[in-house]
Amino acid sequence: MPVDLEQRASYERRDSILHGCDARIKIALLFVYLVTTALLPIGAWVVYLLMGGILLIAAVLSELPASFLLKRALLLEVPILLVLLPQIFLKSGSYVEISPWQGFAFSLSFTRLERVVSLLVRSWLSLQFAVIITAATRFEDLLIGLRACGLPHLLTAILGLMWRYLFVLVSEVQRLQQARQARSSVLAGPNWRLGGSLPWRAQVTGGMAGALMLRSLDRSQRIYQAMQARGYDGEIRAEAVASALTPAQRLQIVAILLAGVGMLMLANLMAAQ
Amino acid sequence: MININDLSYVYEDGRMAIEHIKLHFSCGEKVALVGPNGAGKTTLLLHLNGILCGQGSVRVGEEELDDRRVKLIRARVGLVFQSPDDQLFSATVFDDVAYGLIYQGVDKETIHERVARALEAVGMPGSQNRSPYRLSLGEKKRVALATVLCMQPEVLALDEPTAGLDPRGRRGIINLLAGLDQTLLIATHDLEMVREIFPRVVIMDAGRVVYDGPTSTALADTELLRAHGLLG
Numbered sequence: 001m002p003v004d005l006e007q008r009a010s011y012e013r014r015d016s017i018l019h020g021c022d023a024r025i026k027i028a029l030l031f032v033y034l035v036t037t038a039l040l041p042i043g044a045w046v047v048y049l050l051m052g053g054i055l056l057i058a059a060v061l062s063e064l065p066a067s068f069l070l071k072r073a074l075l076l077e078v079p080i081l082l083v084l085l086p087q088i089f090l091k092s093g094s095y096v097e098i099s100p101w102q103g104f105a106f107s108l109s110f111t112r113l114e115r116v117v118s119l120l121v122r123s124w125l126s127l128q129f130a131v132i133i134t135a136a137t138r139f140e141d142l143l144i145g146l147r148a149c150g151l152p153h154l155l156t157a158i159l160g161l162m163w164r165y166l167f168v169l170v171s172e173v174q175r176l177q178q179a180r181q182a183r184s185s186v187l188a189g190p191n192w193r194l195g196g197s198l199p200w201r202a203q204v205t206g207g208m209a210g211a212l213m214l215r216s217l218d219r220s221q222r223i224y225q226a227m228q229a230r231g232y233d234g235e236i237r238a239e240a241v242a243s244a245l246t247p248a249q250r251l252q253i254v255a256i257l258l259a260g261v262g263m264l265m266l267a268n269l270m271a272a273q
Numbered sequence: 274m275i276n277i278n279d280l281s282y283v284y285e286d287g288r289m290a291i292e293h294i295k296l297h298f299s300c301g302e303k304v305a306l307v308g309p310n311g312a313g314k315t316t317l318l319l320h321l322n323g324i325l326c327g328q329g330s331v332r333v334g335e336e337e338l339d340d341r342r343v344k345l346i347r348a349r350v351g352l353v354f355q356s357p358d359d360q361l362f363s364a365t366v367f368d369d370v371a372y373g374l375i376y377q378g379v380d381k382e383t384i385h386e387r388v389a390r391a392l393e394a395v396g397m398p399g400s401q402n403r404s405p406y407r408l409s410l411g412e413k414k415r416v417a418l419a420t421v422l423c424m425q426p427e428v429l430a431l432d433e434p435t436a437g438l439d440p441r442g443r444r445g446i447i448n449l450l451a452g453l454d455q456t457l458l459i460a461t462h463d464l465e466m467v468r469e470i471f472p473r474v475v476i477m478d479a480g481r482v483v484y485d486g487p488t489s490t491a492l493a494d495t496e497l498l499r500a501h502g503l504l505g
Contacts, residue, residue, distance in 0.1 A: 175358075183373035184347065185373060186344040186377060
């Protein structure tokens with residue numbers, strides 16, 4: 001059964017402007033966006049709005065459904081929220097003590113609240129932008145782009161293999177689950193203890209994990225041998241790498257860099273006032 | 274025994290895997306599903322055990338296959354996957370063969386007895402403590418069959434049981450299948466085996482049933498076989 005997990009995992013096929021854009025430009029854009037967002041001061045709400053505007057333009061240009069993009073980014077935002085949320089209850093800066101009932105009180109720090117909301121907005125902007133770019137760029141193109149941006153080929157090769165083997169692992173897990181499902185049956189009639197005991201289930205799951213490791217190792221080895229047999233030497237080659245950046249593309253990258261610097265200057269100016 | 278009515282299944286990429294399949298298998302019948310690669314044989318077998326759920330209906334005996342009854346039906350229809358590596362997931366042969374029985378809550382004594390009997394039936398006696406990972410392909414296929422035989426299902430659905438086996442291993446499996454009493458549905462390309470033990474054959478091509486009838490008639494019709502990729 002053809003299940004195109006590898007493609008579905010990040011990339012969403014479209015004929016949009018963003019999809020058609022050179023991967024190197026998209027990587028430069030993503031890099032500048034992430035660095036700029038990370039360096040923005042706390043409470044620079046106007047600049048956050050501007051960054052949100054850029055995000056919106058990228059989302060529109062990608063032609064990807066908003067629900068799809070939001071779902072992915074918000075899912076990634078949950079752990080960040082869980083880490084940051086307790087900070088607003090610290091007694092730091094200006095805070096108030098709240099005692100909803102006798103014997104129970106907590107503090108709410110406004111200083112921390114502003115910081116936490118700022119961090120949440122910035123992390124969401126970064127994640128959302130990364131989701132848009134990765135959904136609009138094939139993973140192979142991302143690797144080629146990263147290589148072109150100077151990432152050592154050993155790292156891009158490791159990233160490429162990790163990505164490839166991740167789906168080998170996922171497909172093995174699916175097969176194991178299917179086999180288990182096919183034999184997880186019940187007999188008609190009462191008084192049967194369904195599903196076995198908890199320790200037994202844990203033991204079966206442990207056995208499956210062991211089987212998964214052995215099979216994945218075997219399969220990965222076979223894939224690697226097949227790659228070697230076809231001349232793989234750790235370097236990712238593609239037509240896109242061969243073509244040098246056009247003057248227009250260079251200009252685009254410079255413009256992106258300048259826009260990033262401009263945003264930072266604006267944010268710092270506003271913070272200083 | 275099994276009634277398949279207007280069953281269709283579409284892959285996630287939109288391709289039709291099987292289309293409007295209507296079939297009836299009687300109790301104790303031995304039927305071979307043949308057809309070229311991608312004909313939909315495996316997809317059809319996966320529906321009998323509720324692994325896949327397409328449009329249309331599948332009835333096993335008096336029970337309609339649905340979410341509520343799927344586990345009951347799995348006890349009646351034993352499915353053996355094409356690759357034994359997909360079937361076996363435990364650390365030892367015993368654990369793998371006993372899995373279905375333990376899940377059903379069968380008592381220990383019966384489990385040990387049935388596992389030993391199933392392994393003996395497939396020609397693998399005394400292999401309880403071996404690791405499935407270390408078995409040869411032929412041995413894995415036999416153990417995979419034992420994993421469902423021990424559950425004593427009324428129907429056995431096997432996907433390509435002789436694929437990839439050497440002549441001796443293939444002969445062993447054929448003899449084993451010929452001696453089984455259950456309703457037997459097998460997806461295969463092995464026309465010699467079909468001729469030998471299956472009185473009825475269903476030929477599938479591009480997701481549809483193109484022939485359903487006596488094996489002798491189908492195998493004598495070289496044009497039919499050639500048209501559906503069963504003759505070179």
